[in-house]
Amino acid sequence: MRTDKVTFEGTDGTLAARLDLPVGKPLTYALFAHCFTCSKDIHAASRVSGALAALGIATLRFDFTGLGESDGEFANTNFTSNIADLLKAAEFLQSEHEAPSLLIGHSLGGAAVLAAATELPAVSAVATIGAPFDPAHAGHHFLDAHEKIRADGAVTVDIGGRPFKVSRQFLEDIEDQNQEARLKHLRKALLIFHSPLDNVVGINNATNIFVAAKHPKSFISLDGADHLLSRPADAAYVADVIASWATRYIPALNEDMPKSGLNAAAGDTLVIEAGTGFLQHIDSNDHRLLADEPFTVGGTNRGPSPYDLLLSGLGACTSMTIRMYAARKKWPLTKVAVRLHHDKIHAEDCADCETREGKIDFIEREIELSGDLTEEQRARLMEIADRCPVHRTLHSEVKIETRLV
Numbered sequence: 527m528r529t530d531k532v533t534f535e536g537t538d539g540t541l542a543a544r545l546d547l548p549v550g551k552p553l554t555y556a557l558f559a560h561c562f563t564c565s566k567d568i569h570a571a572s573r574v575s576g577a578l579a580a581l582g583i584a585t586l587r588f589d590f591t592g593l594g595e596s597d598g599e600f601a602n603t604n605f606t607s608n609i610a611d612l613l614k615a616a617e618f619l620q621s622e623h624e625a626p627s628l629l630i631g632h633s634l635g636g637a638a639v640l641a642a643a644t645e646l647p648a649v650s651a652v653a654t655i656g657a658p659f660d661p662a663h664a665g666h667h668f669l670d671a672h673e674k675i676r677a678d679g680a681v682t683v684d685i686g687g688r689p690f691k692v693s694r695q696f697l698e699d700i701e702d703q704n705q706e707a708r709l710k711h712l713r714k715a716l717l718i719f720h721s722p723l724d725n726v727v728g729i730n731n732a733t734n735i736f737v738a739a740k741h742p743k744s745f746i747s748l749d750g751a752d753h754l755l756s757r758p759a760d761a762a763y764v765a766d767v768i769a770s771w772a773t774r775y776i777p778a779l780n781e782d783m784p785k786s787g788l789n790a791a792a793g794d795t796l797v798i799e800a801g802t803g804f805l806q807h808i809d810s811n812d813h814r815l816l817a818d819e820p821f822t823v824g825g826t827n828r829g830p831s832p833y834d835l836l837l838s839g840l841g842a843c844t845s846m847t848i849r850m851y852a853a854r855k856k857w858p859l860t861k862v863a864v865r866l867h868h869d870k871i872h873a874e875d876c877a878d879c880e881t882r883e884g885k886i887d888f889i890e891r892e893i894e895l896s897g898d899l900t901e902e903q904r905a906r907l908m909e910i911a912d913r914c915p916v917h918r919t920l921h922s923e924v925k926i927e928t929r930l931v
Contacts, residue, residue: 527579532586534618537610539597542566543588543618546575550826552584554778555619556628559612559635560587561656561754562664563685565594570632570655570755577765582828583628583772583779588615601680601691604699605638605661612642620648627651627776630768633727633753637661637705640735643714651775653717653768656753658727659734661703668692709738715775716743719764726753744771783807783814788931802826837866837889843916844893851910852903859907860897866890889920 530545544566556578560571566587575585590611592600612629619626625648631639636657643652658664665672668683671692675681680693716739720732736745746767751760773779783798784807790796795810797817804825806817817835819825830838841864852859871888873881893911895904911917 527576529576532618532622534588534614536591536596536598536614537607538591538602541588541591541597541611541614542595543586543615544572544575546572546579546585546587548579548582548584550821552623553582554584554628554776555624555626556583556585556630557612557615557619557626557639558585558587559608559629559631559638560590561633561635562667563593563600563688563690564633564635565589567594568632568754569758570761573755573758573761574630574632574655574765574768577762578630578769581765581769583769584623585630586615586619586626599691601693601696604696605634605641605664605703606699608634608638609642612638613645616642616646616649625649627778628653628768628772631655631657632755633657634661634664637663637703640705640712641703641708643712644708649714651715651717651772652712653719653764653771654735655719655755655764656721656724656727656748657718657731657735659731659738660705661700663727663731664700665697672697706738709735710740712739715772717768717771718743718745719748719767720745721748721751721753723750724753742775781807781816783809805829833868837868840889840891840914840916840920841866843914844891844911847914848893848895848907848910852907855903857899857903857907858897859895859899861894862896863894865892865894 527549528547530547532543532545533540534543558571558575560566560568566589571587575587578585589596590603590608591598592603616626627648628651629639629643629649630653631637632655636654639652640654643649667685671681671683675692675697676694680691682689682691718732718735720729722729732745736743748760751757755761755764773781784800786796786798788796790809793811795808798807799805800807804819805828808815808817816829817832818827818829819831820827844864845862848862849859867890869888870885873884873886876886893908895907
């Protein structure tokens with residue numbers, strides 16, 4: 527993954543942004559809106575965006591006008607201007623890359639993407655994280671200052687330990703939003719994330735959003751998470767769920783197994799190319815996965831390479847065989863870990879190899895055995911490692927019969 531610093535013109539000056547890109551061609555593009563008075567670099571934004579990029583979804587996160595590194599004065603902004611900034615961000619993506627198909631918003635940014643979505647026809651799916659049902663909820667951060675703001679026109683208030691100048695027009699604007707009507711006419715797939723422990727935006731907001739919206743809509747409880755998704759694991763979870771959920775609604779993310787005239791019976795493995803580069807779809811006993819080549823050899827790195835899969839098979843077989851033997855002996859083995867590396871080496875560099883010319887395949891295998899084991903038990907388990915069925919297959923004569931159908 528790489529992150530590009532970019533800028534684009536907003537409604538009141540230049541907006542600063544970061545575009546988190548996967549290695550290789552993105553599957554699709556997303557737009558992330560940060561929380562109230564936050565910035566594009568807050569952990570929730572950077573971690574979710576980065577995790578989505580790692581899954582192939584390029585994600586643009588930007589600072590709203592008057593925040594972070596963007597131009598403008600916060601005192602001159604409001605919820606309506608946030609929506610306008612989002613539309614400018616989508617316009618930038620469309621002109622420089624492609625229109626976003628996915629919108630993600632955190633806290634008030636979640637309310638903003640719900641409002642902007644109806645104006646972006648290319649968007650198929652919207653995800654909110656800890657979003658308020660009513661944008662007026664943002665005013666709860668400075669309730670005691672409302673009267674003075676209305677009387678004086680603008681007042682500097684403390685929000686999250688930082689001073690912000692809030693104007694009368696900001697209050698009037700957030701109070702004038704009809705979010706319920708927007709939700710009824712959203713016509714996009716909606717995914718709502720909210721923590722029952724959120725003490726900034728209560729869980730009842732998620733309930734109200736869910737009730738107001740029409741299907742398709744889904745709710746995911748972020749058990750144990752705080753409002754800002756401070757734990758990296760919570761942000762990674764959100765990204766994983768979004769990427770999986772969005773495959774139903776964004777064609778570019780749909781990776782259904784292609785059709786073939788070959789019939790795979792129980793115990794068979796079926797491999798069908800995806801039609802793009804080296805990417806392959808694999809169906810092995812109803813387990814679906816992808817195989818690919820790394821970018822360095824012209825692949826898209828969407829899955830393990832053939833040799834990666836070979837090493838995975840050997841490693842898994844090694845660990846399973848050791849585990850079965852230790853269990854039968856009732857030895858205190860608590861964990862097995864196996865690291866493998868494949869290379870081509872000159873035969874002359876292998877002292878105990880029969881082949882003396884050219885190159886041979888060399889697999890390096892390291893095994894970690896955890897538990898209160900004696901030295902004799904460890905030595906015996908290392909002997910057992912060489913008896914795993916895949917290891918023995920690789921060392922025995924193998925005949926492969928191929929026919930055209």
